[in-house]
Amino acid sequence: MLGKLIKHQLRDTARIIPLSLIVVAFFIIATIISVQAGAGVPVILFAVFLLFTGFLAMYFIIGYCVIRFYKNVYGAEGYLTMTLPVAEKQIYASWTVTGIIWIAIGTVFAVISYFVGMDAIFMFSPDDAGNSEEIAMIMSSGFYIIMILGVFIGSLSILIELYFCTTIAHVKPFRKLGLGSAVLAYIALYGIQLLITMPLTFFVPLSVQYIPGTGWQYANISMVSAMTDLMNPNSFSPEHATIGIAAFFWYLVPLIVLPVLTVRMMREKINLK
Amino acid sequence: MSEMVAIKGLNQKYDKRPVLSDVNISVMPGSITGLLGPNGCGKTTLIKIIAGLIKDYTGDVKIMGLNPGVETKAVISYLPEKTYLKDWHRAKDAFDMFSDFYKDFDKAKAKELISRLQIEPNARIVSMSKGMQEKLQLALIMSRSAKLYLLDEPLGGIDPATRTMILDMILQNYTEDASLLISTHLIHDVERIFDHVVMMGFGQIIINEPLDAIRVKYGKSLEDIFREVFKC
Amino acid sequence: MQFVSALPIYLQIIQDIKQRIVSGEWQPKMRVPPVRELSVSLGVNPNTAQRALAELEREGLLRTERTSGRFITDDEELIGRVRGEMAEAYADEFLLRMSKIGFRQGETLKFLKQNNERGETK
Numbered sequence: 001m002l003g004k005l006i007k008h009q010l011r012d013t014a015r016i017i018p019l020s021l022i023v024v025a026f027f028i029i030a031t032i033i034s035v036q037a038g039a040g041v042p043v044i045l046f047a048v049f050l051l052f053t054g055f056l057a058m059y060f061i062i063g064y065c066v067i068r069f070y071k072n073v074y075g076a077e078g079y080l081t082m083t084l085p086v087a088e089k090q091i092y093a094s095w096t097v098t099g100i101i102w103i104a105i106g107t108v109f110a111v112i113s114y115f116v117g118m119d120a121i122f123m124f125s126p127d128d129a130g131n132s133e134e135i136a137m138i139m140s141s142g143f144y145i146i147m148i149l150g151v152f153i154g155s156l157s158i159l160i161e162l163y164f165c166t167t168i169a170h171v172k173p174f175r176k177l178g179l180g181s182a183v184l185a186y187i188a189l190y191g192i193q194l195l196i197t198m199p200l201t202f203f204v205p206l207s208v209q210y211i212p213g214t215g216w217q218y219a220n221i222s223m224v225s226a227m228t229d230l231m232n233p234n235s236f237s238p239e240h241a242t243i244g245i246a247a248f249f250w251y252l253v254p255l256i257v258l259p260v261l262t263v264r265m266m267r268e269k270i271n272l273k
Numbered sequence: 274m275s276e277m278v279a280i281k282g283l284n285q286k287y288d289k290r291p292v293l294s295d296v297n298i299s300v301m302p303g304s305i306t307g308l309l310g311p312n313g314c315g316k317t318t319l320i321k322i323i324a325g326l327i328k329d330y331t332g333d334v335k336i337m338g339l340n341p342g343v344e345t346k347a348v349i350s351y352l353p354e355k356t357y358l359k360d361w362h363r364a365k366d367a368f369d370m371f372s373d374f375y376k377d378f379d380k381a382k383a384k385e386l387i388s389r390l391q392i393e394p395n396a397r398i399v400s401m402s403k404g405m406q407e408k409l410q411l412a413l414i415m416s417r418s419a420k421l422y423l424l425d426e427p428l429g430g431i432d433p434a435t436r437t438m439i440l441d442m443i444l445q446n447y448t449e450d451a452s453l454l455i456s457t458h459l460i461h462d463v464e465r466i467f468d469h470v471v472m473m474g475f476g477q478i479i480i481n482e483p484l485d486a487i488r489v490k491y492g493k494s495l496e497d498i499f500r501e502v503f504k505c
Numbered sequence: 506m507q508f509v510s511a512l513p514i515y516l517q518i519i520q521d522i523k524q525r526i527v528s529g530e531w532q533p534k535m536r537v538p539p540v541r542e543l544s545v546s547l548g549v550n551p552n553t554a555q556r557a558l559a560e561l562e563r564e565g566l567l568r569t570e571r572t573s574g575r576f577i578t579d580d581e582e583l584i585g586r587v588r589g590e591m592a593e594a595y596a597d598e599f600l601l602r603m604s605k606i607g608f609r610q611g612e613t614l615k616f617l618k619q620n621n622e623r624g625e626t627k
């Protein structure tokens with residue numbers, strides 16, 4: 001049943017989502033062609049549009065999946081979806097898989113857009129030689145893997161959060177506020193996340209450091225101590241940029257907790273009126 | 274024979290206001306039961322509870338001895354008042370959907386029904402009139418061999434000639450091991466296909482008897498009884 | 506078939522079928538349509554149709570042959586009796602109505618004779 005649900009949802013979402021990807025593809029090709037042609041202004045133009053659409057397409061994909069999810073489960077279509085002989089957790093799982101598939105494709109497009117776009121822009125900056133080295137170093141050190149993971153997991157988190165928010169908006173006490181409760185729930189979630197991730201990022205002694213000349217490395221110091229250290233004129237540490245990564249581990253928590261809560265609400269608290 | 278649907282002591286509230294009060298009903302296999310009552314009397318809520326769409330009730334609701342869930346949904350064919358198909362679906366897409374999820378769906382029968390009901394096979398739902406949408410959904414529901422058919426106001430937007438055709442279709446579809454529960458306010462046309470009638474008002478059961486027994490007891494048609502009971 | 510609201514449907518079906526049998530429209534030994542078919546053609550619930558047929562069987566007008574279905578009886582005497590019963594009921598009703606519009610018994614008879622003659626000359 002899960003496969004069938006996914007099949008139908010993909011068929012449903014495939015009517016619109018690819019359009020956004022076609023737009024991004026267009027700008028990728030346009031940027032590459034204008035870079036090859038050595039053109040001036042068009043390169044910058046296309047590159048900017050490319051960067052813009054690259055990340056907008058991702059938001060569009062997430063948003064469209066969420067809208068289709070809530071229309072399919074809580075709208076008029078819900079009268080069919082919720083009377084099919086499938087468990088609520090399968091309905092949720094299938095919409096999540098559908099989201100994952102599109103987000104994965106969107107991530108590929110977003111990352112390609114980023115590198116093609118940035119590359120095109122840097123071609124025309126004064127220290128272009130230095131920056132190309134930067135980029136080459138970044139790519140060779142595997143940073144792009146972290147970037148892909150970051151975009152993918154970040155987008156997936158937003159999707160899961162939005163599925164949660166639209167579900168909670170349909171639960172009895174919040175139904176009255178309608179769309180407003182979904183927005184409030186999202187803001188609340190975002191606020192809670194911030195309250196948790198900020199201290200984790202700044203104070204937990206788990207970071208990555210970039211030292212010019214050496215590259216990236218792990219460091220067991222916190223961002224705050226690294227920054228205080230830098231500001232101390234007596235320290236012996238080399239120039240570095242430190243980014244706390246403890247928060248990344250926290251991101252896994254909502255990815256597990258929110259689906260569980262969402263499915264439970266779907267099973268017990270959703271009444272289609 | 275054991276009951277198809279057994280409901281005891283069902284209560285349901287919406288915002289503290291009672292929607293169903295102490296409802297007790299049995300539906301036997303092979304029965305065509307009419308569920309009558311004015312708007313807002315709780316008929317639709319009752320049907321939705323049996324279909325598994327509304328879960329915040331107290332009391333006992335059993336379909337073939339089971340609580341509403343995945344197994345009961347597999348044997349219930351539910352027709353709501355709303356259109357629940359996707360805007361862009363054509364009849365063919367709806368058939369695909371139903372055959373994927375319901376083992377008892379008969380695609381050939383569905384095709385035959387939509388041609389009898391004069392439904393455009395290639396039109397998209399969004400471009401169909403409300404009446405045609407209703408007919409398509411009805412055709413889908415009737416093409417299943419379910420154990421319990423729940424029809425919520427199935428004849429609302431349909432013209433009298435088609436209504437007769439649909440009532441005939443319902444009778445032709447009849448089997449002794451399945452039950453139908455049909456809610457309607459078009460009592461006059463539909464009365465004679467029922468063998469049992471449940472009349473509701475203000476969330477409570479007012480009459481719950483075989484149709485012929487009602488006629489003997491009250492000496493009038495259901496429509497007249499209805500008018501009397503619910504006169505303003 | 507048009508149904509009247511106040512009488513149970515199964516009784517109305519019984520009346521209808523009796524009429525067809527006594528009038529000869531449905532011949533003795535003729536096969537009666539199965540319940541499902543009958544219910545569709547009358548537009549009534551199959552259980553109601555079944556009840557009517559069961560009652561007619563109880564009265565002897567219909568017979569079930571286990572494998573071949575239901576048949577009209579070939580008991581001409583029974584049919585004749587039922588016809589007589591129906592005629593009596595109609596007559597009683599007719600006389601009652603006539604008396605309500607002021608006809609006394611002798612008058613009713615005379616009226617019928619005149620009516621009959623008029624009918625024959627038409």
